[in-house]
Amino acid sequence: MINCIIVDDEPLAALLLENHISKIGHLKLKGKAENAMDAYKILQNQTIDLMFLDIQMPDLNGINFLKSLSQKPKTIFTTAYRDFAIEGFELEAVDYLLKPITFERFFKSVERILRTVPETEEDFIMIKTERMHRKIQLSEIMYIESQGNDIKVVLAKESFISKNKTADLEVILSEKGFIRVHRSFIINSRFVTAFSTHEILLGSHQIPVGRSYKKEFDHYISAISKNKLL
Structure with a gap:
């Protein structure tokens, strides 16, 4: 408060x-x-x-x-x-x-x-919807998808449309375990269940890896593969 x-x-x-x-x-x-x-x-x-x-x-x-x-x-x-x-x-x-x-x-x-106030609860972000600003825990966000002038915020149990801009959210989320893997997609790395050269799975959600963002995603995979991949 x-x-x-x-x-x-x-x-x-x-x-x-x-x-x-x-x-x-x-x-x-x-x-x-x-x-x-x-x-x-x-x-x-x-x-x-x-x-x-x-x-x-x-x-x-x-x-x-x-x-x-x-x-x-x-x-x-x-x-x-x-x-x-x-x-x-x-x-x-x-x-x-x-x-x-x-x-x-x-x-x-x-x-x-x-954004600078220490929270005793988990990190959150305020996201603008049509009628109000909504508080969303970062751990709930699976991915964000650009849709014209709006964005679609996909949570584990629901999704909604927001008036925020993808570029603005990318600045905030990039230091919170989120990665931009496509011109239209920012993903929460915690939800990655499988991946290939051109595709990422977040549970049942298939997310494409854009050519210009592949290097950043490969860097992420390389960082975790040292201790996680067999």
């Missing part, structure tokens, strides 16, 4: 952020502040992991407020102005969101933090 606060003197902007936060199960809103001094009180009394911080506020703006903190939570700036972007990133802000903030842009920013 990621404890977060909203620091924004615009009630409608704060309400929109609160609504976005409510849609993500791993975020817990611990408070809202309309100015830096109120935010400081919350930070003194509670453990806050993430701060959604407006820049243009009365008395002390968000940039100077963050500079003044000796213990800085992860911060996502929320503002209607582009002028402070460079200074914001120099303070090692996670992101810089321009108002009005859509949920899609909000989630993309928060997902960077979700």
Whole structure:
């Protein structure tokens, strides 16, 4: 669970952020502040992991407020102005969101933090479906297949269509035991039950090995064959 606060003197902007936060199960809103001094009180009394911080506020703006903190939570700036972007990133802000903030842009920013938070449970990924973002354990995913502008996510017991892009998932999954073996397929190596030069079996699922991806798959096979193949 990621404890977060909203620091924004615009009630409608704060309400929109609160609504976005409510849609993500791993975020817990611990408070809202309309100015830096109120935010400081919350930070003194509670453990806050993430701060959604407006820049243009009365008395002390968000940039100077963050500079003044000796213990800085992860911060996502929320503002209607582009002028402070460079200074914001120099303070090692996670992101810089321009108002009005859509949920899609909000989630993309928060997902960077979700990926870095240690989990006591098994690794997971948030995958975008038609109506919501779905939390999927990596151990459940057998393979991912490109289908035009969408992808098909195949689990051990079901499958569904997602709006994510294959290339984006490949970056995340490549360090988690997944291998791209074809222009249209990323497989979970844990499910490989048999293979040949041109084909891989994941249980009853037959996955082709693309010519341009064969070298990467051969490298994987070579790595495991030292101790596993007889």
